[in-house]
Amino acid sequence: MDSIDLRLIDLLRENARSSYAELARKVGLSAPAVHERVGKLEAAGTIRGYRADVDHEALGLGVTALIGIIEDSGADTDDVLAAVRAMPEVESCYFMAGVESYQLIVRVGTIAELEQLIVRINRTPGVASTRTAIALSTKWENRPQPGLG
Amino acid sequence: MDSIDLRLIDLLRENARSSYAELARKVGLSAPAVHERVGKLEAAGTIRGYRADVDHEALGLGVTALIGIIEDSGADTDDVLAAVRAMPEVESCYFMAGVESYQLIVRVGTIAELEQLIVRINRTPGVASTRTAIALSTKWENRPQPGLG
DNA sequence: CTGACTCATGGACTCCATCGACCTCCGGCT
DNA sequence: AGCCGGAGGTCGATGGAGTCCATGAGTCAG
Structure with missing residues (x-):
């Protein structure tokens, strides 16, 4: 390297x-x-793959939101994770330090769909509550940080 | 299409x-x-470009965090945005609904660097305060949501 | 029916990907 | 010192891919 x-x-x-x-x-x-x-x-896994970067709006996925998940005290984290993984709207998923165990970045077409998604997440076993913040606009995303080469 | x-x-x-x-x-x-x-x-801009997907850890950027920015009441949003844009550690930047005007996804090598970055953001004119959440692990990122084609 | 338009095909030519052969540098061993 | 072997590079050849262009099928309006 x-x-x-x-x-x-x-x-x-x-x-x-x-x-x-x-x-x-x-x-x-x-x-x-x-x-x-x-x-x-x-x-070596340093390059994991190659992805086309698309205009989500043009694909009918113009609504971006961040959803934080607070788990039940006795929840099985893996079950929650598996449930979330099965939802295609969840583009990214981080396991966080803090009260909110998971932070999701989700992408849907309409606010109505976002509502349904939130309901579905809240209904999954192990999830105590969620906190959602809607992105009004994306200033930039996945900007590559130049290495010092 | x-x-x-x-x-x-x-x-x-x-x-x-x-x-x-x-x-x-x-x-x-x-x-x-x-x-x-x-x-x-x-x-048409539907495909914006093509990006290699890299293992950030292997490139010495193993620390991922979400930073929410709360602006001063009289702040010029564009100035704050420009200041943040000039920081290469900020990989993504969303303008949000809610108290936190901006939500950043940042990538640094160490917790010490994260601390310095937070200090720098808090010092920029127009920023009242920030809230940082550290990702302990990345379950997945930028997972493509299949179209219905 | 006809003309115009859209969009795919097939051929031709250029350029690229990729393999094998060889070259060079360098560290360790006799 | 001289030799060996491996890592990592260049060069040349060739099969296949990228891309331009002319052509043809299908569709809709007039």
Whole structure:
């Protein structure tokens, strides 16, 4: 993991569809060398995958919200987690320090759907209560933090 | 925007480095047809870009936290936003309904760095106070929600 | 029926991905 | 010192992919 690897990671976070040839030109190596380095980064799990970044509004998922979950005192955390995992609207899920065990980032089409989702979460066994905050607008998301390569 | 477009988007959210030929096989079109469709989705802004999904821990950014910002009553929201935008640690930024005007997702290497970041945010003009919650673990992040294509 | 439009196909040409062969540097061993 | 072996690079070849373009099928309005 040297500075060339870091630059490759930065370049792929900027544009994951760059060709190996293009990456090679930018870092000053040959295409096969870049190919091998990227392959090793993938194998090591440093690069987990490549995702298209979409406009959720255009896909009918214009409502973003943060939902904090407070569990019952005797709740089985894994059961709550599994229930939440089964809900496709939950885009991200963090296990938190603090009263709210989980923090979810959810994406739905309408406020009505958000309401239904909240009801469903509140109904799942182990969940004592939830706290929801709605995002009025997304200033930016998943902005890559440049490495020092 | 038909069901084939939705499937292409799903496929690219799964693996943004799929070749056009592979996408073509999966959706049952020719490669040039897929090329044109994807190009149109990009031009329309439905696909905003392609990002490598990295293991932040491996890059020395193992600490994730959510920070809510409460603004001064007379604060200029744009100034606060610009100040936050200039901090590379802030990966995502949402403008929220509720007392906390902004919700940030930040990524740093150590708790000490998080402390410094919080201090810096609290010092910026227009910020009255902040509330920070630390993620102990990330269950999942940016999970693509499948379209109905 | 006809013309215009949309959208997919197939061919052609260029460029890329990827494999194998070889080269170079470096650390450890005889 | 000289040799060996591995890591990691370049180069060249080739099969396949990307992409441009001309063409053809299907659809709707007039």
